[in-house]
Amino acid sequence: MISKQDILDAFNFRHACKTFDPARKIAEEDFRFILEVARLSPSSFGFEPWRFLVIQDMALREKLLAATWGAQGSFPSASHVVAILVRKGDMRPGSDYTEHFMREVQKLTEETIARKTAFYRQFHETDFHLQDDRALFDWGCRQAYIALGNMMSAAAMIGIDSCPIEGFNQAGAEKVLAQAGVLDLDKYGLAVMVAFGYRVNPQPVKTRQALEQVVQWVR
Numbered sequence: 684m685i686s687k688q689d690i691l692d693a694f695n696f697r698h699a700c701k702t703f704d705p706a707r708k709i710a711e712e713d714f715r716f717i718l719e720v721a722r723l724s725p726s727s728f729g730f731e732p733w734r735f736l737v738i739q740d741m742a743l744r745e746k747l748l749a750a751t752w753g754a755q756g757s758f759p760s761a762s763h764v765v766a767i768l769v770r771k772g773d774m775r776p777g778s779d780y781t782e783h784f785m786r787e788v789q790k791l792t793e794e795t796i797a798r799k800t801a802f803y804r805q806f807h808e809t810d811f812h813l814q815d816d817r818a819l820f821d822w823g824c825r826q827a828y829i830a831l832g833n834m835m836s837a838a839a840m841i842g843i844d845s846c847p848i849e850g851f852n853q854a855g856a857e858k859v860l861a862q863a864g865v866l867d868l869d870k871y872g873l874a875v876m877v878a879f880g881y882r883v884n885p886q887p888v889k890t891r892q893a894l895e896q897v898v899q900w901v902r
C-alpha cells in the first residue's frame with residue numbers, strides 16, 4: 684500500500700505545468716504506465732468511450748497550436764501529448780460497437796446482453812436523456828475526464844509533470860486532426876488534451892479553498 688502522505692505529496696506536486704524541459708523525455712516504460720492507468724479507468728456501463736491519441740509528431744503539434752491557445756508553452760516543450768477522443772454514435776444503445784463490446788470484450792452471454800441493452804437504453808432515453816448528439820458527446824467527455832485525472836495523478840506519483848488542456852477551439856482542433864488523418868469525425872470528437880514532461884520552472888504556490896468551503900456534510 685502507498686502511504687496517504689505519499690499520495691498527498693503527489694497531489695501537491697501535480698500542477699498545471701505550462702512549460703516543460705524539451706531536453707527531458709519520459710522513458711517509454713513510464714509513459715506506458717500512464718497509458719495503462721488510462722486503460723484501466725472506469726467508464727459508464729464499462730463501454731470505454733475513449734481513444735488515446737499520442738501526438739509525438741511535432742509538425743502536427745505545431746498545426747494544432749493555431750487552434751489551441753491553452754498550450755502555447757506546453758505543446759512545443761512536452762515530452763508527450765495525448766488527445767483524448769470520444770466516440771459519438773457508437774455509444775448509442777444497440778450500436779455495432781456496444782454489441783461487439785458486450786460480446787467480445789465483456790464476454791457476456793446473449794441473455795445478459797439483451798438485459799444490459801434494455802437497461803442501457805432506458806438509461807439513455809429516460810434517466811440521462813442522451814438522445815441529442817451533443818448530450819451524448821458530452822457524456823462521453825465526462826468519462827474521458829476520469830481517465831485524464833487518473834493519468835495526471837499517476838504521472839505525479841512517479842514524478843512526471845502534466846498539464847490538462849481544454850484551451851482549444853473544438854472545431855478548429857478537430858479539423859487539424861482530421862486533416863492529418865488521425866481523427867475520423869464521423870466516429871469521434873476531441874474531448875480534451877494533456878501534455879506530459881518535466882518542469883523547468885518552480886511550481887507556483889497552490890491556491891485552493893479550505894475543505895469546509897467545498898464540503899457539506901449531511902448527517
Ligand SMILES: Cc1cc2nc3c(=O)[nH]c(=O)nc-3n(C[C@H](O)[C@H](O)[C@H](O)COP(=O)(O)O)c2cc1C
Pocket residue numbers: 697698699700701752753754846847848849850851875889890
Ligand atoms: C479541464 C481542464 C482544462 C484545463 N485547460 C488548461 C489549458 O488549456 N491550458 C492551461 O495552461 N491550463 C489548463 N488547465 C489548468 C488549470 O488552469 C489549473 O489546473 C488550475 O488553475 C489549478 O492549478 P493547478 O492545476 O496548478 O493546481 C486546465 C485544467 C482543467 C482541469
